Amino acid sequence: xxxxxxxxxxxxxxxxxxxxxxxxxxxxxxxxxxxxxPYGVVTDxxxxxxxxxxxxxxxxTHPGSDPQALVRLPDPSMGGLFLRGMDLDAQALxxxxxxxxxxxxxxxxxxxxxxxxxxxxxxxxxxTPDYVYFTGDDGLVRVPATGGDTLLVVPAGPTGVGCAGxxxxxxxxxxxxxxxxxxxxxxxxxxxSAAVVDRAPMQFSGSHQVVTVAAGYAYWHSSDATIKRxxxxxxxxxxxxxxxxxxxxxxxxxxxxxVYWIESNSYPSTATLRRAPLSGGAAESxxxxxxxxxxxxxxxxxYIADGSHCLTVVPR
Numbered sequence: 001x002x003x004x005x006x007x008x009x010x011x012x013x014x015x016x017x018x019x020x021x022x023x024x025x026x027x028x029x030x031x032x033x034x035x036x037x038p039y040g041v042v043t044d045x046x047x048x049x050x051x052x053x054x055x056x057x058x059x060x061t062h063p064g065s066d067p068q069a070l071v072r073l074p075d076p077s078m079g080g081l082f083l084r085g086m087d088l089d090a091q092a093l094x095x096x097x098x099x100x101x102x103x104x105x106x107x108x109x110x111x112x113x114x115x116x117x118x119x120x121x122x123x124x125x126x127x128t129p130d131y132v133y134f135t136g137d138d139g140l141v142r143v144p145a146t147g148g149d150t151l152l153v154v155p156a157g158p159t160g161v162g163c164a165g166x167x168x169x170x171x172x173x174x175x176x177x178x179x180x181x182x183x184x185x186x187x188x189x190x191x192x193s194a195a196v197v198d199r200a201p202m203q204f205s206g207s208h209q210v211v212t213v214a215a216g217y218a219y220w221h222s223s224d225a226t227i228k229r230x231x232x233x234x235x236x237x238x239x240x241x242x243x244x245x246x247x248x249x250x251x252x253x254x255x256x257x258x259v260y261w262i263e264s265n266s267y268p269s270t271a272t273l274r275r276a277p278l279s280g281g282a283a284e285s286x287x288x289x290x291x292x293x294x295x296x297x298x299x300x301x302x303y304i305a306d307g308s309h310c311l312t313v314v315p316r
Contacts, residue, residue, distance in 0.1 A: 039051055039052070039053060039082055039083045039084065039293070039294070039305055040083045040084055040085065040086040040095065040294050040305055041086065041294045041295065041296045041303050041304070041305040041311065042086045042087060042088050042093070042296050043062075043296045043297060043298055043303065044088060046061060046062065047059050047060060047061055047062065048060050048061075048062060048064050048296065048298060048303050048311075049070070049086065049088065049093055050086075050303070050305050050311050051073075051083030051086070051095060051305075052083075053082060053083075054072065054075065055072050055073035055074065055075045055083070055097075056069050056071070056072045056073075057069070057070045057071050057072070057073065057083075057093065057095070057105055058070065058311075062298040062299055062300075062301070063298050063299070063300065063301045063313055064298070064301070064303060064311060064313045067311075070093075070105065070107075070109070071105055071109075071111075071112055073095070073097070073101075073103055073105075073112060075099070082097065082098035083095050083096070083097055083098070084096045084097065084098060084122065084123055084124070084125075085122065085123055085124040085125035085126075085134065085135075085166065085167065086125065086294070087125050087126050087127040087132075087169075088107075088127065089127050089129075089145070090107075091106060091107060091108075092104050092105055092106045092107055092145075093105040093107065094115075094125050094127050094132050094145075095125065096122035096123060096124060096125040096134050096135075096136070097122060098121050098122070099117075099121070099122075100117045100118040100119050100120065100121050100122050100136065101114045101116075101117050101122065102114065102115045102116045102117065102118075102122055102125060102132060102134050102143065103115070104132075104145070104146075104147070113147065115132060115143045115144075115145075115147055116132075116134065116141065116143040116150045118134070118136030118137055118138050118141065119137070120136055120137025120138065121136055121137060122134050122135070122136040123135045123136050123164060123165045123166070123167075124164070124165055124166040124167035124168075124176060124177075125167060126167040126168050126169035126174060126176075127145065127169065128145075128169050128171070128174070128189060129145075129171075130144065130145060131143065131144055131145055132144075132145050133153070133167055133169065133174055133176075134167070135164035135165060135166075135167050135176055136164065137156060138152060138155070138156055139152060139153070139154045139155040139156035139164050140152075140153045140154040140164055140167070140174075140176055140185075140187065140194075141153060142191075153187060153191060153194075154185070154187065154194045163178060163179050163180035164176055164177070164178060165177045165178070165179045165209060165210070166209060166210040166211050166212075167211070168211050168212050168213040168218065169189070169213060170213045170216075170218075170232040171189070172188070172189055172232065172233060173186050173187065173188060173189060173218075173232050173233065174186070174187040174188075174189055175187075175197070175211045175213060175218045175220070175232075176211065177209060177210065177211050177220065179209050183196050183198065183199040184196070184197045184198040184199075184211060184218075184220050184222075185197065186218070186232075197218070197230060197237065198220065198222055198228060198230075198237045199223075209221060209248060209249055209250050210249055210250055210251060210252045210261075211252070212252050212253060212254060213232060214253075214254035214255075215254070215256070216231060216232055217229045217230065217231055217232060217254075218230055218231075218232055219240070219252055219254055219259055220252070221243065221249035221252065221261065222237070225242055225243050225244070225245045225246070225247070226239045226240070226241070226242050226243065227239070227240045227241050227242075227243060227252070227259055227261060227276065228240060229259075240259055240276065240278060240280075241259065241276035241280075241281075241282075241283050242283070243261065243263055243274070243283070244263055244265075244272075246265060247263040247264060247265055248263065248264050248265075248271075248292050249261050249262065249263050249292070250262065250292045250293060250294065251292065251293055251294045251295035251304065252295070253295050253296055253297045253302070254278070254297075255297055255316075257277060257278060257279075258275045258276060258277050258278060258316075259275070259276055259278060260273065260274070260275050260286075260295060260297070260302055260316070261273075261274055261295070262274070262289070262292050262293065262295055262304060262306070263292060264292045270288055270289070270290065271288065271289050271290070271292040271293070271306065272285050272286075272287070272288050272289075273285070273286045273287045273288070273289065273295070273302060273304060273314060274286065275316070286302070286314055286316070287304075287312070287314045289304050289306040289312050290306045292306065293305045293306035297316070298313075300315065300316065301313045301314060301315055301316055302314045302315075302316050
């Protein structure tokens, strides 16, 4: 099934009107009401994958010009699945839904299956060769990637985490955020004891929302209005750049030269896609979108699932 709706392609080629930002970037206007809002986005070398509020998982080759529906996940309540965390391996896409279900969606078109459920709602998801880790009201939970019994790794509550959110994995460590207590945790793989990597005073409720792992480092938004990184195995946090003060950051991605993130002052609100060099230097604004959301990198673009009516694609 091919999708005939709108993608905001490079320079809004399919119906948006760009206008310049003060620093020379592009202001990506919201596309016409042609699709359902996207939530969650991930990429591999060939494709971009994202979900829409009705539970449909879409796939398109880079740079996002030929979207096709991979599968539609069932929504018994008809209230919207609000797909959140996403990750993938060579065989499947793994999706955390607002209903609490952790879905395994085979890339070959085979039927999707539910691996686990957090009744309070699932948030982040991260995949290792053998397991899927996910976060939610229960805390940090592990389930075999092919299905099986769950294991509560780090519980929620007074002796655990407050609000487990975004998660990301390297071969040897798993990182996840606690956006209630303003902390970033590192959990060894195989399992050991979770350690706090970064904790800062909660100056704003939008801090410690998101983490990603790239090229041997973990990157995250800290409570002191900075983007920080640390080697995945061990090392003190180092500031890469500063964000605007008092902002929500719910999307972060890294390439060989720069870190990208999307920030806004309130939710929901117009948000700004920004970039800063890993070598140091001032951040620049690349585009504005409907509000903050997940981001992922293609070979030459940034994909933004911002909850508007298009998957926005910005040149980088």
